[in-house]
Amino acid sequence: QIMEYFKTHALLSREKALLQASVREQKKLLVENGKLKKDIEQLRAQLQDKQKRRTGTEPKTNQPCYLSSAPPPHSLSPAPNNPASQQAPPAGATAAEEGGHCGGEIKNRLLFLARPSSDPLSLESRVDVSRLDLRVGRILSVRRHPLSETMSVQEVELGGDSPRTVVSRLGGRTNPDQLQGSLAVFLCNMKPSKIRGVASQARLLCCSASDDQVEVLVPPAGSAPGDRITFLDYPGEPDRELPTKLKIWELLQPDLQVDSKGVATYKGCGFEVKGKGLCRAPSERHSANMLLL
Template structure:
């Protein structure tokens, strides 16, 4: 607890002991632990930026509605690998003409841990723009993009994680800062989603909305 001692004012510990000699030490230890955990959380958040996300361009080869959920759809997506990835998307199935998605390009988060969604294993996350649950559209890559192209950020040059660890909640920490601006450009803290040499990713029609 040496680190916690540096974060906890000794005079406060002494005051607790004076007020409650029996339980003061236990209360003091509680606050020391809380102070240390709070600092560790702050340090973790400071080390998390968008470069840890493996964002790639993918082409939707096939799309169908999920048999077990009307609001879900299943996409087979080419992200420049030997085999396509299966992606399960919630809500998009009930808000979009799925036939229009086939053959289109999209932006995918590829280093999420594969998970089963209603009996189907989802191997990536399809990024969507949303102003509400009733208004959802796919984030659009720039013209000339190809499956496997990386989406990068000028101010955040780090390498992505091999696989995002669920305990670290990297996506959950970053997602609130993934936005579409007033010009329809996708950005993280004002830094655009860029495919080098090809341009910026955009929302097809939405502005001032979230990316999820």
């Protein structure tokens, strides 16, 4: 019991240190974000000032603003009988041209600074484990798939109004009687799909050191159906539904491992149910891989 106490104390100390580091990083990002906002406001003010100067040099105040290096199409045209005006552009056109060129540069800088926080493409490019909606589920019943001996169908309670149907490829590698009533980890935001005629609304998360040794990942003691699996270093919110074309799971799978202590991790960060502990493999394995079965 003393050894278990010290192990738990060491684990909690490590998690506390990681949490403090995450808080410091968030504060640093907030400061940088504030600086970027100030830069954007300054550049916007400069852009407005340049536009006012342009409109002040042109005789027509109702002309549109052009953010380009070329002069407006209806700028001052030279008199047809004045050779001097045909040789050199008017002073107003030159000023407008310079103002337009500077305005274009300022606009480009504004777009560059604003894109990381407002461009939806940059949000979609975020690929980490926080996009997965991993939750604790209780397996209410298990039956063989009617069309496949290597598959089973489970009814799983995931904290919603009604159980979800999950089709897995456990086959004969796990005793169905042992799964019934137990807790497991499920990926809940994959697009529902039919597997051999049976619609699967989630996927079962397992770990395997080899093809013959497949184990169901075990949530920490005290977990309840619907509890979300979170990651201290990746605090983002999961997608409502993972886009099929991007293959998020396939991109993340190489970094999903079970360490030598049996703890499920993503890039060294443990699968955690807040306030309850870490998800583990039933037996401690070294370099076990994560699978969706």
